[in-house]
Amino acid sequence: PIDTAKAISVMATNPGSIEQYKGLHNIPNPGFPVVAIPTTAGTGSEVTIFTIITDTKTDVKMLIGSVHCLPRVAIVDPLLTLSCPRGLTAAVGIDALTHAVEAYVSLKAQPMSDIFALSAIELISGNLRQAWANGQNVEAREKVMLGALQAGIAFSNASVALVHGMSRPIGAYFHVPHGASNAALLGVVTEFCLIGNPERDAYIAAAMGEDVEGLSDMEAAQVAAEAIEDLIRDIQIPFLKALGVDGKKLEELAPAMADAAIASGSPGNNPRQATKEEIIELYKIAYERE
Numbered sequence: 001p002i003d004t005a006k007a008i009s010v011m012a013t014n015p016g017s018i019e020q021y022k023g024l025h026n027i028p029n030p031g032f033p034v035v036a037i038p039t040t041a042g043t044g045s046e047v048t049i050f051t052i053i054t055d056t057k058t059d060v061k062m063l064i065g066s067v068h069c070l071p072r073v074a075i076v077d078p079l080l081t082l083s084c085p086r087g088l089t090a091a092v093g094i095d096a097l098t099h100a101v102e103a104y105v106s107l108k109a110q111p112m113s114d115i116f117a118l119s120a121i122e123l124i125s126g127n128l129r130q131a132w133a134n135g136q137n138v139e140a141r142e143k144v145m146l147g148a149l150q151a152g153i154a155f156s157n158a159s160v161a162l163v164h165g166m167s168r169p170i171g172a173y174f175h176v177p178h179g180a181s182n183a184a185l186l187g188v189v190t191e192f193c194l195i196g197n198p199e200r201d202a203y204i205a206a207a208m209g210e211d212v213e214g215l216s217d218m219e220a221a222q223v224a225a226e227a228i229e230d231l232i233r234d235i236q237i238p239f240l241k242a243l244g245v246d247g248k249k250l251e252e253l254a255p256a257m258a259d260a261a262i263a264s265g266s267p268g269n270n271p272r273q274a275t276k277e278e279i280i281e282l283y284k285i286a287y288e289r290e
Contacts, residue, residue: 002034002036002038002043002045002046002071003043003045003050003051003052003053004051004053005034005036006031006034006045006051006069006071007051007053007064007069008031009031009032009033009034009069010027010029010030010031010066010068010069011031012031012032013029013030013031013032014027014028014029014031018053018062018064019053019055019062021064021066022062022063022064023063023064023065023265024065024066025065025066025067026064026066027064027066027068027069029068030068031068031069033071033072033073034071034072034073035071035072035073035074035075036071036073036074036075037074037075037076037077037080038074038076038080038081038145038148039080039081039084040081040084040088040089040092041078041081041084041089041092041093041096041131041141041144041145041147041148042091042092042093042095042096042148042179043092043095043096043148043152043178044096044099044148044149044150044151044152044153044155044156045071045152046071046074046076046149046152047070047071047074047149047152047153047156048069048070048152048153048155048156049065049066049067049069049070049156050063050064050065050069050156051064051065051069052064052168052178054171054172059172059173060168060169060172060260061168061169061171061172063168063264063265063266074149076145076146076149078138078141078142078144078145079138079141081135081141081144081145082135082136082138082141083135084135085135086132086135087236087237088179089128089131089132089135089235090128090132090179090183090235090236090237091177091178091179091180091183091237092148092179093124093128093131093132093144093148093179093235094128094179094182094183094186094231094232094235094237095178095179095182096120096124096144096147096148096151096152097120097121097124097125097128097147097151097186097228097231098160098163098164098182098183098186099120099148099151099152099154099155099160100116100117100118100120100121100124100147100150100151100154100155101117101121101163101186101190101204101228102155102159102160102161102162102163102164102269103116103117103151103154103155103157103158103159103160104117104118104121104154104158104200104203104204105161105193105196105197105200105201105204105270105271106155106158106159106160106161106269106270106271107161107268107269107270107271108157108158108159108269109158109200110157110158112157113153113154113155113157113158114154114158116150116151116153116154116157117150117151117154117155117158118203118204118207119147119150120147120148120150120151120154121147121204121207121208122147122207122208122209123143123144123146123147123150124143124144124147124148124151125207125208125209125227125231126143126208126209127139127140127143127144127147128140128144128231128235129231129234129235131143131144132235158269159266159269160266160269161193161266161267161269161270161271162189162192162193162261162266162267162269162270162274162279163182163185163186163189164182164264164266165261165262165264165265165266165267166185166189166257166258166261166267166279166282166283167181167182167185168260168261168264169253169256169257169260169261170184170185170240170245170257172260173249173253173257174243174244174245174246174249174250176240176243176245179237180237180238180243181240183232183237183239184237184239184240184243184286184289185282185286186228186232187225187228187229187232187289188282188285188286188289189282190224190225190228191222191225192272192274192278192282193270193271193272194218194221194222194224194225194272195218195272196270196271196272196273197271198216198217198218198220198221199217199221200221200271201217201220201221201224201225202215202217202220202221202223202224204221204224205220205221205223205224205227206220208224208227208228208231210223210224210227239286239287239289239290240286240287240289241287241289241290242290245287247287250283250287251284254279254280254283254284255276255280257279257283258276258279258280258283259276261279262276262279267279
């Protein structure tokens with residue numbers, strides 16, 4: 001709903017159709033003021049310049065980024081998330097964790113975004129299990145929601161990377177919720193990327209509360225990938241097969257999905273650059289996980 005409100009806001013004051021504004025900084029005029037009140041702890045959209053709108057004619061999730069999409073006011077109250085169902089709590093929580101992880105390893109990361117990203121990783125990974133296990137745990141809800149907000153600030157300044165680039169086509173073609181498609185990819189892509197900047201992944205492991213003392217950067221980075229996988233499994237997010245994704249259709253669409261991922265620009269921020277063939281293989285690996 002917040003992304004929809006952002007799109008309506010800018011289209012009320014700009015000519016043409018929404019698809020002509022996809023990409024970054026293509027919206028000429030400010031929209032109407034938006035007051036964002038999130039009821040889940042996930043997207044961070046209340047503090048970002050981005051909106052994601054699906055083009056139903058092409059089955060493409062369009063990334064639209066502009067300062068004109070930034071809400072004027074954000075009211076962030078964890079009490080509004082207490083009724084969020086367990087499955088949705090898990091999915092949006094991993095979406096927020098993905099924002100933080102990708103912002104931290106992004107080639108566009110910088111000192112200010114790092115502060116928000118690492119804090120978000122610590123808050124989300126340390127409290128999402130508790131928020132999932134007991135939706136009335138206000139302290140856990142508050143910390144996850146604060147982490148989601150910080151992750152939103154982080155990726156607004158450092159962008160996202162390969163997970164989001166690959167995730168959007170899964171949502172567009174198979175109508176899998178965004179958080180669930182991120183969860184299906186985050187562990188696989190993290191492991192693929194470790195060699196690109198293991199020092200950063202080592203810091204992620206530490207932020208997640210893992211004991212990495214005495215380990216090399218590469219060893220600690222591997223711990224981060226395993227910790228992410230453990231969290232996703234602990235909160236029981238189903239993988240692609242269980243979500244009903246057809247394996248044969250995925251295999252047929254994977255080349256087009258890889259093209260769409262690359263075209264989004266997000267994979268270009270990745271610490272390990274992925275070829276089209278590697279992205280296709282990552283889709284296959286993600287699908288085989290159970």
